Amino acid sequence: NAGVMQNPRHLVRRRGQEARLRCSPVKGHSHVYWYRQLPEEGLKFMVYLQKENIIDESGMPKERFSAEFPKEGPSILRIQQVVRGDSAAYFCASNGLAGGLQEKLFFGSGTQLSVL
Amino acid sequence: AQKITQTQPGMFVQEKEAVTLDCTYDTSDPSYGLFWYKQPSSGEMIFLIYQGSYDQQNATEGRYSLNFQKARKSANLVISASQLGDSAMYFCAMREGSGAGSYQLTFGKGTKLSVIP
Numbered sequence: 013n014a015g016v017m018q019n020p021r022h023l024v025r026r027r028g029q030e031a032r033l034r035c036s037p038v039k040g041h042s043h044v045y046w047y048r049q050l051p052e053e054g055l056k057f058m059v060y061l062q063k064e065n066i067i068d069e070s071g072m073p074k075e076r077f078s079a080e081f082p083k084e085g086p087s088i089l090r091i092q093q094v095v096r097g098d099s100a101a102y103f104c105a106s107n108g109l110a111g112g113l114q115e116k117l118f119f120g121s122g123t124q125l126s127v128l
Numbered sequence: 129a130q131k132i133t134q135t136q137p138g139m140f141v142q143e144k145e146a147v148t149l150d151c152t153y154d155t156s157d158p159s160y161g162l163f164w165y166k167q168p169s170s171g172e173m174i175f176l177i178y179q180g181s182y183d184q185q186n187a188t189e190g191r192y193s194l195n196f197q198k199a200r201k202s203a204n205l206v207i208s209a210s211q212l213g214d215s216a217m218y219f220c221a222m223r224e225g226s227g228a229g230s231y232q233l234t235f236g237k238g239t240k241l242s243v244i245p
Contacts, residue, residue, distance in 0.1 A: 043231070054132070054219055054235030055173075068232075103173060113161035113180055113225050117233060119173035 014039065017086075018104050018120035025094045026128050033089040033123045037106030044087045045117060046072075046079055049101040061087060091125075099127045131155065132220050132236035139241050141210045148195070149205040149239045151220030159225030162203040163233065164194070167217040176218075179203055181225075207241075215243045 017036040025031050037044050042063055047055040057071040061081035072079065076094075081087040091098055101124050105117035133152045141147035153162065164176040179187045179194045187194045195204040207214055217240050221233040 045231075047235075052237070054221075054237045055233075057232050057234070060231060101171065105173075113159065113223055114178055115231075116163060116175045116178060118175075119165075121170070121172040124171070 016104055016106050016118050016120035018102075018123050020123060021121065022124045022126070024126045024128065027095055028093050031091040031094050031098070031125055033091075033102050033104075033125070035087040035089070035104030035106075035120060037087070037104070038108075038118050041106035041108045041118070043107050044081050045105045046087075046089050047103045047105065049103060049122070051100075055103060058089075094125075094127045096127045099125055101125075130236075131234045132222055134220055134236035134239050136239045137237075139239055141207075141214075141241065141243055143212060143243055143245050144209055146206060146208045147210055147241065149207070149218050149220075149241065151203045151205065151236060153201050153203060153220070153222050155201075155222065155224050157224040161223045161225070162194070162196070163221040163223070164192070164203075164205045165219045165221060165235075166214075167219060167238070168213075169216070173219070177205070210243045212243050212245060215241060217241075 019034050044061045046058040049055045059072045059079045060068040076092045078090045101122045103122045104120045107115045131154050160181045162179045166174045177187050177189045177192045179196050186196050191208045193206045217238045219238045220236045
């Protein structure tokens with residue numbers, strides 16, 4: 013039983029480049045969440061997706077950031093024209109049933125993005 | 129206002145001793161859930177324990193227990209018989225049960241626990 017798989021584990025980009033972060037949820041899970049963790053901070057919600065739908069992107073910056081969860085394949089978090097302030101750990105989480113209070117999120121190991 | 133407050137940036141505990149990590153929360157929703165996650169130095173987030181707002185008893189999972197004081201809005205994590213492998217960041221999180229975004233988990237800033245041999 014594979015858990016949430018994220019890759020790459022570490023990603024280094026120069027300012028202005030694009031970063032693509034991939035997430036494969038737990039098999040059978042159809043709800044995916046992306047969180048960002050800045051140094052010395054807790055995780056901050058970015059976006060919630062179901063297959064082919066963005067349900068809530070209220071935590072995502074309006075520009076340069078986008079996310080998708082296609083019918084086939086992993087969820088992708090895309091950051092265009094990265095800046096140094098985008099350096100953070102990006103976590104993907106999944107669960108099988110959103111809305112239940114007790115439904116815990118299963119997290120991946122995160123992608124550490126470093127912008128030079 | 130902060131929804132989840134963890135006032136202890138860092139804690140030390142002697143191996144085999146018990147330790148309490150503090151968490152207070154703020155919500156006006158009568159229906160909510162509280163979670164604790166552990167983040168070791170390797171980075172992954174590991175679920176430890178859950179407490180629902182309507183649960184009558186404090187949650188326990190092995191060496192972890194949650195001291196839930198609803199009137200005080202606190203949900204402290206108690207780790208008994210600390211082990212060296214317990215050294216990690218610990219995050220308290222809340223999910224509120226109604227309204228938009230009820231699927232979201234809101235996290236505190238975390239407490240770094242160091243277990244001393």
